[in-house]
Amino acid sequence: MKKLLLLVVLMLSVFAFTVTFVDDAGRIVSLERSPERVICAAPAATKFLEYLGLTDRIVGVTNWDTFESERIGDLYPLNMEKILSLNPDLVILFGGFQLPEVTKLEEMNIPSLVLNANSVKGVLDDLVLLGVVFDIGKKAKERAQKLEQYYLEIAKKAYNIPYSERVRVAFISDVPGPDVKEIWTGGQGSFINELITLAGGVNIASGLTGPNGYLPLSIEYIVSQDPDIIIATTYSYGTEQQIVEKLKEYAPFSDIKAVKNSRIYVFHVDEVSLPVPQTISLVERFYNIFYGEK
Amino acid sequence: MAKKFLIASVLLLSALLLGICLGSVHIPIAEVLRSIVEKTRWSQILWNVRFPRVLLSVIAGAGLSVVGNAFQGLLKNPLVDPYLLGISSGASFGAVVAIFLAEVLNASFLREVPTLTFVFGIVAALLALILARRQNTVPVTELILSGVLINILFSAATVLFVMLAKRNITHVYMWLFGTFSGTGWRDIPVPLLSVAGFTILTSGLGMRLNAMSLGETEAMTSGVEVERLKMLVYITGTFTTAAIVSRTGMIGFVGLIVPHMARRIFGNDHRISIPTSAVLGGLLLCMCDVISRTALSPSEIPVGVITAFVGAPVMFVLLRRSGRSV
Numbered sequence: 001m002k003k004l005l006l007l008v009v010l011m012l013s014v015f016a017f018t019v020t021f022v023d024d025a026g027r028i029v030s031l032e033r034s035p036e037r038v039i040c041a042a043p044a045a046t047k048f049l050e051y052l053g054l055t056d057r058i059v060g061v062t063n064w065d066t067f068e069s070e071r072i073g074d075l076y077p078l079n080m081e082k083i084l085s086l087n088p089d090l091v092i093l094f095g096g097f098q099l100p101e102v103t104k105l106e107e108m109n110i111p112s113l114v115l116n117a118n119s120v121k122g123v124l125d126d127l128v129l130l131g132v133v134f135d136i137g138k139k140a141k142e143r144a145q146k147l148e149q150y151y152l153e154i155a156k157k158a159y160n161i162p163y164s165e166r167v168r169v170a171f172i173s174d175v176p177g178p179d180v181k182e183i184w185t186g187g188q189g190s191f192i193n194e195l196i197t198l199a200g201g202v203n204i205a206s207g208l209t210g211p212n213g214y215l216p217l218s219i220e221y222i223v224s225q226d227p228d229i230i231i232a233t234t235y236s237y238g239t240e241q242q243i244v245e246k247l248k249e250y251a252p253f254s255d256i257k258a259v260k261n262s263r264i265y266v267f268h269v270d271e272v273s274l275p276v277p278q279t280i281s282l283v284e285r286f287y288n289i290f291y292g293e294k
Numbered sequence: 295m296a297k298k299f300l301i302a303s304v305l306l307l308s309a310l311l312l313g314i315c316l317g318s319v320h321i322p323i324a325e326v327l328r329s330i331v332e333k334t335r336w337s338q339i340l341w342n343v344r345f346p347r348v349l350l351s352v353i354a355g356a357g358l359s360v361v362g363n364a365f366q367g368l369l370k371n372p373l374v375d376p377y378l379l380g381i382s383s384g385a386s387f388g389a390v391v392a393i394f395l396a397e398v399l400n401a402s403f404l405r406e407v408p409t410l411t412f413v414f415g416i417v418a419a420l421l422a423l424i425l426a427r428r429q430n431t432v433p434v435t436e437l438i439l440s441g442v443l444i445n446i447l448f449s450a451a452t453v454l455f456v457m458l459a460k461r462n463i464t465h466v467y468m469w470l471f472g473t474f475s476g477t478g479w480r481d482i483p484v485p486l487l488s489v490a491g492f493t494i495l496t497s498g499l500g501m502r503l504n505a506m507s508l509g510e511t512e513a514m515t516s517g518v519e520v521e522r523l524k525m526l527v528y529i530t531g532t533f534t535t536a537a538i539v540s541r542t543g544m545i546g547f548v549g550l551i552v553p554h555m556a557r558r559i560f561g562n563d564h565r566i567s568i569p570t571s572a573v574l575g576g577l578l579l580c581m582c583d584v585i586s587r588t589a590l591s592p593s594e595i596p597v598g599v600i601t602a603f604v605g606a607p608v609m610f611v612l613l614r615r616s617g618r619s620v
Contacts, residue, residue, distance in 0.1 A: 063593055100396075
């Protein structure tokens with residue numbers, strides 16, 4: 001009898017940690033215990049774990065990550081050999097373009113989780129989802145709620161600005177010049193569009209959209225919209241001032257209000273492009289840029 | 295001759311072994327050998343990741359080279375490669391369609407990518423054949439031209455589809471460069487059987503292919519049914535190429551250059567140059583894949599880039615040394 005009881009207790013303790021959830025790709029995933037060895041197959045996945053204080057679980061990241069850990073190569077295609085050698089109990093992927101890799105992981109019986117946030121709400125939901133997966137549900141939920149309160153506080157200030165007084169914003173991820181023919185921006189449905197809108201700006205591309213909300217804009221369109229503010233991106237730190245100069249020297253832009261009033265702001269592409277919890281703080285930075293710290 | 299063939303075969307076997315021992319993860323050779331007999335922590339990597347990959351690289355190299363050799367002989371044209379009939383662009387179109395449908399329907403449809411690329415590759419090649427037909431014959435110039443046209447047509451359709459679909463198609467680009475990454479056992483049977491079948495078939499037809507390379511009229515007078523032979527080789531060759539391309543994407547250069555290597559080393563007799571093309575092609579692509587996955591490990595270089603960098607100098611040396619015209 002005692003032995004039987006022991007067996008039952010043992011079995012319960014095994015099943016106690018079993019967690020089943022639906023990830024952002026709509027897949028039903030079951031884990032038998034909270035993952036201890038995690039591979040972040042995309043930099044955005046690492047950012048989420050950093051935000052939740054779970055970096056001690058990370059055993060591998062891609063070559064494009066700023067976090068220091070064993071490198072597994074590129075985001076696509078994933079290096080299965082390297083991943084297997086690290087013996088992970090969970091691989092976290094990010095975004096739809098990594099979906100083909102999921103089927104490969106499934107074939108190798110490596111548990112995987114796809115995150116695919118592309119809105120502020122999506123980021124908050126993913127925080128809660130990761131909380132469930134890593135058995136820190138309460139903490140994750142608190143963090144998500146705190147983050148929500150934080151950005152809503154600023155967004156509520158922005159709500160009260162009348163439309164006529166709102167600044168018009170152009171987000172450009174390419175700097176025009178002889179070598180650049182298309183300027184990509186984030187329109188309706190993109191994460192950056194939501195951040196600009198929450199901060200009280202009017203995105204000049206908000207009426208347009210493309211894959212994941214991103215689309216190329218023509219120079220003519222940007223000039224015709226005459227934005228008050230330009231938010232540009234750079235791929236290397238320390239080149240922000242160069243980008244500003246380049247934009248000021250670009251002849252077709254010389255009559256735009258943003259250029260005449262020197263209201264050009266440059267961010268590193270990692271700061272603005274990833275739909276991760278850390279990026280949500282941009283709502284406050286954007287608000288301060290748009291309306292000063294009032 | 296036999297000695298050269300023996301050397302090439304031994305080299306191929308060592309390349310196979312080397313391919314299994316080397317990879318982006320360092321596994322000591324003793325451990326590799328131990329994994330053959332018992333289950334170790336490396337077994338999964340060696341058996342399910344590395345071995346099918348090495349095997350497919352050999353099969354693909356062999357297949358593309360043999361098809362290239364047979365096509366070159368049949369068309370008496372040294373610049374012909376297995377993609378002559380538009381298989382590559384048909385297959386890329388299939389890949390784009392499959393990847394698009396996978397996003398629209400659901401992700402598990404991605405497992406069907408090889409099926410659709412295979413079907414479209416065959417469709418493109420058959421179209422080229424049908425367009426080139428004149429009164430029950432397929433003239434060489436017409437065939438090459440219609441192949442070029444089909445290529446252009448499907449490439450344009452691919453670009454248009456990518457534009458209209460407005461989807462994330464990063465994987466299409468990966469596919470267009472050709473890669474062995476992510477090969478599993480399920481990718482082995484169809485290419486293996488078709489490559490083996492095609493090699494045996496065309497080696498058996500060696501005498502007739504020899505007659506063909508003298509000229510169609512000469513072949514006809516020596517009793518070869520020229521049109522039937524051409525159709526047979528075109529269709530089976532297309533099938534073989536499509537079987538490979540649908541698994542690996544487009545790997546260029548091998549099918550063009552290896553037949554020339556084989557002829558330089560082993561002579562012009564198709565009965566010999568076809569099986570030796572298989573061995574040399576397998577060897578070349580296997581070695582190139584080893585470089586592609588170890589040089590920048592854990593990242594990968596597209597294998598097509600390596601084949602060009604390795605193949606071009608090797609071919610150049612061969613050209614210089616033999617001093618014969620192509």
